[in-house]
Amino acid sequence: MPLSLEEVAQHNSIRSCWVIIKNRVYDVTEFLPEHPGGAKIILKYAGRDATTAYEPIHPPDALDKNLPPEKHLGELNIAGTAALQKERETRKKTKDEIRVEQAQADVAMKVMSHKAMAYYSSAADDETTHRENARAFSRFFFHPRILRPISKVDVSTTILGIKSSIPVFVSGAALAKLGHPLGEVNITKGAGRTGIIQMVSSNASLSPSQIAEGRLSPSQPLFFQLYKHGDNSIAQKRVREVEQLGYRAIFLTVDAPVSGNRERDIRAPYDLEEQEREGEPTDGQTAGEMPRQPDDVEKEIEGQQPNLYGTAGALLQNMDLDMTFKETIPWLRSVTKLPIALKVSRYIIPTVRLMLSAIQDAVLAAEAGVDAILLSNHGGDSLPPLEVLYKIRQQRPDLFNKLESMFTGFTSRASHVLKALCLGAKAVGMGRPFLYAQSAYGEAGVVQAVRILQREIILGMRLLGVTSVDQLVPELVERVDWQPLLARL
Numbered sequence: 001m002p003l004s005l006e007e008v009a010q011h012n013s014i015r016s017c018w019v020i021i022k023n024r025v026y027d028v029t030e031f032l033p034e035h036p037g038g039a040k041i042i043l044k045y046a047g048r049d050a051t052t053a054y055e056p057i058h059p060p061d062a063l064d065k066n067l068p069p070e071k072h073l074g075e076l077n078i079a080g081t082a083a084l085q086k087e088r089e090t091r092k093k094t095k096d097e098i099r100v101e102q103a104q105a106d107v108a109m110k111v112m113s114h115k116a117m118a119y120y121s122s123a124a125d126d127e128t129t130h131r132e133n134a135r136a137f138s139r140f141f142f143h144p145r146i147l148r149p150i151s152k153v154d155v156s157t158t159i160l161g162i163k164s165s166i167p168v169f170v171s172g173a174a175l176a177k178l179g180h181p182l183g184e185v186n187i188t189k190g191a192g193r194t195g196i197i198q199m200v201s202s203n204a205s206l207s208p209s210q211i212a213e214g215r216l217s218p219s220q221p222l223f224f225q226l227y228k229h230g231d232n233s234i235a236q237k238r239v240r241e242v243e244q245l246g247y248r249a250i251f252l253t254v255d256a257p258v259s260g261n262r263e264r265d266i267r268a269p270y271d272l273e274e275q276e277r278e279g280e281p282t283d284g285q286t287a288g289e290m291p292r293q294p295d296d297v298e299k300e301i302e303g304q305q306p307n308l309y310g311t312a313g314a315l316l317q318n319m320d321l322d323m324t325f326k327e328t329i330p331w332l333r334s335v336t337k338l339p340i341a342l343k344v345s346r347y348i349i350p351t352v353r354l355m356l357s358a359i360q361d362a363v364l365a366a367e368a369g370v371d372a373i374l375l376s377n378h379g380g381d382s383l384p385p386l387e388v389l390y391k392i393r394q395q396r397p398d399l400f401n402k403l404e405s406m407f408t409g410f411t412s413r414a415s416h417v418l419k420a421l422c423l424g425a426k427a428v429g430m431g432r433p434f435l436y437a438q439s440a441y442g443e444a445g446v447v448q449a450v451r452i453l454q455r456e457i458i459l460g461m462r463l464l465g466v467t468s469v470d471q472l473v474p475e476l477v478e479r480v481d482w483q484p485l486l487a488r489l
Helices: 005-009 041-045 051-057 064-065 078-090 096-104 114-121 128-139 184-196 208-213 234-246 263-277 296-301 310-314 328-335 359-368 385-395 397-401 412-422 432-464 480-489
Strands: 018-021 024-027 072-075 140-142 156-157 162-164 168-170 198-203 223-225 247-250 351-356 370-374 406-407 427-430 477-479
Touching: 005 078, 005 156, 018 051, 078 128, 128 140, 128 385, 128 412, 140 412, 140 427, 168 198, 184 198, 184 432, 198 208, 208 223, 223 234, 234 328, 247 328, 359 370, 359 385, 359 397, 385 397, 385 406, 385 412, 412 427, 412 432, 427 432
Parallel strands: 168 427, 198 223, 223 247, 247 351, 351 370, 370 406, 406 427
Antiparallel strands: 018 024, 024 072, 140 477, 156 162
16 A cells, blocks of 8 residues: 555655665665665665655665565655655755756766765865875976877877777766766766776766666776775675676776875765854754754754764775785685676686875786786875876886776876876776766766867877877976975075
8 A cells, every 4th residue: 555654754764774775665774774875874864755865865676676575665645746746846945056057057066065076175184195196296207208190199009908999987976966866977978079988986976887888889998997895795786787787997096995094075964054044043942942952963863873984984884904915916806707698609707907196006917917017196185196007117117017097196197197108007097087977067078078088198299209108207207396396495
C-alpha cells in the first residue's frame, strides 16, 4: 500500500528512521551507523523528504546497493506526492541557492554552491602545500631551442598504450553533481568529443555503469580510480564491475587512506547555517521562541558526534587502512586479470597504478611490478609532486624505463604540462579544471577546456622548438630556487 506523509513522519528518530527519496520511502534505521557521512545528516531528514540533500552526492543506484529489498517500503501516496511537489515549488530558497541562480551566466566559482566550492577547492590544514603545488612550477624554467622547423606539431601521445589527443587526462575527482546536475557524464561526453581519457572516481556522483553509458562509443576509454574498501570481497566486486563495463585500467589510490584536515570543507555546513541566520534573532531562536538552553544541543543530537570529516572525509570512511606493497598489489593483480578477449586474441590485463608522493615508494612500486605511478599528494602536507618528479629524474632516472610516470598536482596551464613532461611524466592529470568547467558550462565547458589546453600546448612546444611530445626532454628545463638567491642579496 502507498504510504502517507503522516505515516512517514512518525519515523523521525534514531530508533526508527524513514526518509523519502524521489517519492519513494526507505527505512534507513539499521543503515545509520554504516553511513559514511555519519548518522546526523540522515537524521536531519528523518520522517521527511531528503531528495534535495541526497541527489547531488549519491549515484542513483546507491539505495539499491546499500539497502536490502525489505527496506524499500514503497511509494508515497498521491496526496503525499502532491504535497511534496507543492512544498518544493513554494519552499523558501536559501541565500546560497539564490546566489547560485543569480550567477548562472557567470564563471564557475560564482555559479557553484558553497558546498561545491568548499569541497572542490579545499586542501589540508592551512592549505600551504596546496599553494606550494602551484608555486613549484615557478621554480622550473625552460631552455628553448631556436631555428628549428616547427610548422607541423603533433601533440598526441599514448597513455598506457591508449591514444590521447593531448598528453592530458581527466584525473579522478568525486561528486561532479555538486557543480552541475548531469555530473560526470558532462566530462565523459566532453572527453569523448576531444579524444582524451577520463579517470572515474570510486566516489563519483554517478555509478560506473551510468558513466560508461554516457560514452560516445563503447570503445571510448575510461580509467577507474579505486579507493579500496577494507573488505576485500566488496573491493573485488567493484573491480569486477568496472572490468565488465569496459574500463581499461585501475588506478589504486594509496596516498589518501584517510582524508586530510580540509577545514574549508568541514566548515561548509556551519557557514551555510550562519548565512541563513544573518538578520534573524540571535541565539538561534525564531521570533517568540525561548532562548536555547545549554542542554538543548545534547538532546538534539542524541549522542551523535559533530561533523569532523566534511564531504571529503565522509567519502573515505570505509577505506582499507592496512594496504601494503607485499599484500595489496598481488591481491589486486589476482582480481584484475580479464578473460581472453577474442577480438584481439590475447589476454587483456588492466594495469595497476599507484598515486605516490615519495621517491622511496616509487622504487618500491617498480619492485612490486606495477605498470605505472601517478605522482600526487592530494593537496596534503607533503612535497609537491613536481619536486618528487624532479627528484626521481635526478636520483633514479632508471625508473622511467621500468614504469610509466604520470603526474597530477595543481596543474592548470599548458606550461605546467610541458614542464612535467620534460622531467619524465608520460601524461598529466587534471581534476579541478574539468570540475570547474563542467560546473559552469556542462559538456561544452569540458570541450572548451581541452581546446584551450591543446592550443596552449602547441604554442608552448613551438616556442620550445619541438614538434612532438617525445622531444620534450630534461635538458629543456632547469630548476632555479629564487628564495636562497634573494636571501644573499
